[in-house]
Amino acid sequence: MTRPNRPIYLDNHATTPVDPRVLAAMRPWWEENFANPHSVEHGMGRAAEEAVEEARGHVGALIGASPAEVVFTSGATEANNIAIKGAARFAGAGERRRIITVATEHKCVLESVRDLEAEGFEAVVLPVGSDGLLELDALRAALEVPTLLVSVMAVNNEIGVTQPLAEIGALAKAAGALFHSDAAQGAGRIPLDVAALRLDLLSLSGHKIYGPKGIGALYVRRRPRVRLQPLFSGGGQERGLRSGTLPAPLIVGLGEAARIAAIEGMLDAGRIAGQREVFLRRLRAEVPGLRVNGSQEQRVAGNTNLTFPGGVDAQALMAAAPQVCVSTGSACSSAAVEPSYVLRAIGLPDAEARATLRVGIGRFTSPAEADQAAALLAAAWHTVTKQE
DSSP, X not given: OOOTTSOEEOBTTTOOOOOHHHHHHHXXXXXXXXXXXXXXTSHHHHHHHHHHHHHHHHHHHHHTOOGGGEEEESSHHXXXXXXXXXXXXXXXXXXXXXXXEETTSOHHHHHHHHHHXXXXXXXXXXXXXXXXXXXXXXXXXXXXXXXXXEEOOSBOTTTOBBOOHHHHHHHHHHTTOEEEEEXXXXXXXXXXXXXXXXXXXXXEEGGGTTSOTTOEEEEEOTTTTOOOOOSSOSSOTTTTTSOSOOOHHHHHHHHHHHHHHHHHHHHHHHHHHHHHHHHHHHHHHHSTTOEEOSOSSSBOTTEEEEEOSTTOOHHHHHHHOTTEEOEEXXXXXXXXXXXOHHHHHTTOOHHHHTTEEEEEOOTTOOHHHHHHHHHHHHHHHHHHHHHO
């Protein structure tokens, strides 16, 4: 049974807890061998370098890449910026100036594309259907103009839908465009093979796969080589694409998280999907009219994006169920709460977007916690609707 006063954490799209095995793998590199992995003149430095390269291999194996194609970053946001801005700026004033992305992408992708638009590139932001999926015909039409880069995320961070990357990759390659995917929410949760998906660039983040915060990676295809302009100058580490001293403990943690995900990710997905059904079955029984947003078929196992009936406010629901750690589909800007642009993109009116919660079940969620969270949220809904 879940302890009465223990919070039930269901916000695994925002961040995941560090797996104890990851923490154990990292600890020696904080306490025993803290050497700089670039200090290869002595034994401790060489040992740190070897640990970094072993981790690079684990990250590559998770996505079907070679170790040499993995560039370490501070997280997926930096990786996305390097991929999108780096590809465009290296191309410079070439014939291909069009960059295609999707309205439901993470903010760091959309803002990177907008930054490039200010530099003279052509930004095309494609809509999605009510299910959150990109219409392939719309992409096909957009690719009729010579295109430099297509950037489409693997799994949406709010509504959990999985985009058809293989089909998108085939269209991008046929049009001669580079293909990038923000896979922060997909790595370790769905199978990813960069060759099969025709990917040139892929971003991921450690803290989404039960690893530490502050570390991520960018896959950069080597054959044929993808050329990028780095965002900043320095000592030329990471193939010159990301200068700076590598944080060996964080990299070891990312590597261990990737190793575990490669072995256990699909087992996790099956168990998590079952717990999501337990959660939904209980909640639907007690909250008639509850709606799940996004495609019901093409979605990651742990995500449930829920619009509650009756015009309730999601913030009020969370306040009425403080034991449950979930999030809204809204982003806060100073004192104002704006409805989620993702929910707007799939056609939700603002009132419904404000009545929406994102629930993320993860590796360490127990069936008892899933059931209890549903009961607590249902009770919160009844309380709030009586007050309004």
